[in-house]
Amino acid sequence: MALPLLSEDPVYTKLVALYQDAGSKLDMRELFQQDPERFKKFSVELDHLPCPDDGGPFLLDYSKNIVTPEIFQLLLDLAKSRKLEDKRNSMYSAGKINTTENRAVLHIALRARSDDPPITLEGKNVIDDVTKVLNQMEKFCNDVINGVWTGYTGKKLTELQESGFLQAARKWFLAVILTCKKLRPAAVNTSYGAWLNFFVVNIGIGGSDLGPCMVSEALTQYQVGPKAHFVSNVDESHLTDVLKSVNPETTLFIIASKTFTTQETIANAQSARKWFLEKVKDDSAIAKHFVALSTNLPKVQEFGITTTFEFWDYVGGRYSLWSAIGLSVALQSGFANFRKLLDGARFLDQHFKNAPLEKNVPVILALLGVWYNSVIGWESHAVLPYDQFLSKLPAYLQQADMESNGKSATLSGKRITSFNTGPVLWGQAGTNGQHAFYQLLHQGTRIVPSDFIGFAKKKEDISGISHHSILLANLIAQPEALMVGRTQPSASIPEELRPHKFFPGNRPTNVIMTKKLTPFTLGLLIAMYEHKIFVQGAIWDVNSYDQWGVELGKELAKAIEPELAGQATGNHDSSTQGIINFILKNGK
Ligand code: F6P
Numbered sequence: 001m002a003l004p005l006l007s008e009d010p011v012y013t014k015l016v017a018l019y020q021d022a023g024s025k026l027d028m029r030e031l032f033q034q035d036p037e038r039f040k041k042f043s044v045e046l047d048h049l050p051c052p053d054d055g056g057p058f059l060l061d062y063s064k065n066i067v068t069p070e071i072f073q074l075l076l077d078l079a080k081s082r083k084l085e086d087k088r089n090s091m092y093s094a095g096k097i098n099t100t101e102n103r104a105v106l107h108i109a110l111r112a113r114s115d116d117p118p119i120t121l122e123g124k125n126v127i128d129d130v131t132k133v134l135n136q137m138e139k140f141c142n143d144v145i146n147g148v149w150t151g152y153t154g155k156k157l158t159e160l161q162e163s164g165f166l167q168a169a170r171k172w173f174l175a176v177i178l179t180c181k182k183l184r185p186a187a188v189n190t191s192y193g194a195w196l197n198f199f200v201v202n203i204g205i206g207g208s209d210l211g212p213c214m215v216s217e218a219l220t221q222y223q224v225g226p227k228a229h230f231v232s233n234v235d236e237s238h239l240t241d242v243l244k245s246v247n248p249e250t251t252l253f254i255i256a257s258k259t260f261t262t263q264e265t266i267a268n269a270q271s272a273r274k275w276f277l278e279k280v281k282d283d284s285a286i287a288k289h290f291v292a293l294s295t296n297l298p299k300v301q302e303f304g305i306t307t308t309f310e311f312w313d314y315v316g317g318r319y320s321l322w323s324a325i326g327l328s329v330a331l332q333s334g335f336a337n338f339r340k341l342l343d344g345a346r347f348l349d350q351h352f353k354n355a356p357l358e359k360n361v362p363v364i365l366a367l368l369g370v371w372y373n374s375v376i377g378w379e380s381h382a383v384l385p386y387d388q389f390l391s392k393l394p395a396y397l398q399q400a401d402m403e404s405n406g407k408s409a410t411l412s413g414k415r416i417t418s419f420n421t422g423p424v425l426w427g428q429a430g431t432n433g434q435h436a437f438y439q440l441l442h443q444g445t446r447i448v449p450s451d452f453i454g455f456a457k458k459k460e461d462i463s464g465i466s467h468h469s470i471l472l473a474n475l476i477a478q479p480e481a482l483m484v485g486r487t488q489p490s491a492s493i494p495e496e497l498r499p500h501k502f503f504p505g506n507r508p509t510n511v512i513m514t515k516k517l518t519p520f521t522l523g524l525l526i527a528m529y530e531h532k533i534f535v536q537g538a539i540w541d542v543n544s545y546d547q548w549g550v551e552l553g554k555e556l557a558k559a560i561e562p563e564l565a566g567q568a569t570g571n572h573d574s575s576t577q578g579i580i581n582f583i584l585k586n587g588k
Contacts, residue, residue: 003082003541005410006374007418011078015375018071023376026066027506028483039063042072044359049347053340054457055518060361061511064483065368065449075367076357078539084363087538092353094121098316098545099411105545106314107530110322111346111523121314133310133324138335140291140309140327144252145225145334151249152285198226199246202328203239203268204256205232208293210399211321212256212328214392215341218522219333221389226252228328231272234264239271248279248289255292256325258317260299263554269303293324316545318400319530337519344523345530352531362528365451365510366535372449372508374419374540382441382450383427386475387517390453394427397529401425404533406549407542421540427451431474441482442503449508452479453525457516479509 006012032038042063049056067075079085091097094104109119109126118125143149202212209232216228229246231239253272257265269290276289283304291307292300295315300308309324321329322342330338348362357363372378383394405422408415428436430452441448454475459468485505489498512528514521537544562568563580564587572580 002412003410005414005416005418006082006540009078009081011074011081012375012419015071015074015078015371018074019375023066023071026068028064028066028508029485029505031068032063041069042067044361044364046351046361049514049520049524050343051518051520052343053516053518053520055344055514055516055521055524057515058361058521058524059511059513060364061513062364062368064479065371065508065510066506067368067371071371072358072367075371078370079357079363079367079535082539082541084357084535084538088353088534091534092119094119094126094314098543100543100546100548101313103545104314105316105319106312107316107319107322108349110311110315111342111349111527113346126312126314129310129312130323134339137309137324137327137330137338140307141225141330141335141338144331150288152280152282152288153249155249198250198252200226200228200252200254200328200331201231201242201246201272202228202254202256203231203265203272204254204293204325205234205262205264206399206403207317207320208256208258208262208265208325210392210396211318212326214390214396215321215326215329215522215526216332217392218389218517219329219337219341219519222333222337222519224334224337225331228332230328231268232264234267236271239268243272243275248276251276251289252331253290254328255290255294255300255303255305256327257293258295258311258315258320258325260292260294260296260303263558266303273304291327293327317547318403321526333519340519341523344518344520344525345527346523347520348524348527348531352527362531363535365528365532366539368449368508368510369423369532369536370539372447373423374421377420378447378449379420379423380446380448381423381425382433382448383425384430384433384450384452384478385427386430386452386454386471388429389517391429393453394425396526397427398425400529401533403547403550404544405537405540405542407537407540407544409543410541411543412541416540416542419540421542422536430478431471434474434478438478441507447507449510450479450482451510451512453512455515455517455521456513475511479511481505482507482509 035041039061042065043059043061045057045059047057049058087097091105092108094106096102097105104121106119106121106126109130112119112127112130114127114131116127119127140149202209209230212228213230229242231242255265255269273286273290276286277283286304287306290305291309292303292305293309293311294300295311295313297308297310309327311320311323311325315323322345326338329341352360352362369381383397385391385393402422402425407421410416427433440446441450452475454472461467481503483505485503487502487505489501493501533544559570560580563570564583566584
């Protein structure tokens, strides 16, 4: 049975009334004073993580939010009233919850282990297919890293392309760093990787780029194989820039595209192939240097690629990094680390499925987001990772969240105009953001609920200066400052400066922390946001798994292309035509 619009849901209307009545006057400073146990009540610690890599435990502190126990309870009631648990069960049991494309949504199956309870779709346990492709990936990664998979000349792909002198210098350098006890193995691997004249170039866009690109950077310290480079933009500068630094004899191109029809990816893949053949002059060499990750095997064959790592239409592009789309990550970090990434996500999948709603991390994050975005109307959300290796996380989450929940039609086709759905998601790595947009977070007229993400374990000091302590002190100080504010200027501040030095405070934040950024905790973190997105989609009653909104622009661009080549004329508004005319005149 179709759900009523959220704005007609009696629990939602209660929340709106509560906000208008008392909620808008709530002050977190008073809430903390009234209840010394507030942190304990409004935080979740997962301390039993089966973390094989020193990553756990996990903390979500959501006590610095403008909620009372009464509001939190109503939000939990809202989850029930929107049938969250039924929808969640439907996803886990392969229900076709992507209704507009008649597809199941099973990124959870990509993280399952082969002996987990079956996930049956159309009479088949999908975990069997997933395991088969993971085994194929594992063998391929090992073959490449161990030099069993060779380039077209028969040379190991990991062999160095350098003179005898350089080879000797490299061996000497490696010997020095390998015996230097102060360097961690990860640092040695990174240095070693940097020495290898061997590259993986992943060509893909959107979900076939952002996930593996973000994760391979996040796991830089776990590098044991070739460094992955990423080409996504159809702007030829992106590809040519990467091609400048690679050698065709020792380069593996991974063409990553679920549909294998995406204009940007196919254009980049064709140009990469042309560049490769111009250098190598042997079509048969393609087999050793191009592999594909796709659901569309006929299109891959048509392109002339013979090695494909398959995935399936129940894996959405922006949820696909766990599938064959993660091959570049598995090559760079080694398959064992890729499996740990999957295990971290699997841990969170089980938590999301089994934990009671009031202790369920993605549910809590999602409900707070609905409170701010839909009930109150604060429509933007910042993600602020205090770790340089996570600098691409905001961009990754932008696609995950905004392509999933940037919708205005309910599942039954009603138009949504009376509340906000998906937030405008943005962010940047701390502390850089502090010197850019935090001014607005502290004193702007808009309120931007924010997630601060950090890792407790101290990193090595590189020069006697404790960078990590400085980083963490900033991470802790910002949410404190945003909440406490400074409303009473000190007597020494001149009268005319007081309005400018006024910090209103009472601005909401979450702090999300684990001990260390590892493959396991990274998997957990990403899956946490995936399930948050699911919960919000369930409450807004939208289909989080289609993306029709990207179609119209693509279609119009196809029509404009021949106009830019002077081969056709279109029927446009005067602005669009004016831009076309400018390019025709100045673009030659
Ligand atoms: O932007 C639309 C989109 O379909 C994304 O959902 C997807 O991740 C991306 O394009 C790339 O698609 P493909 O993997 O099929 O090339």
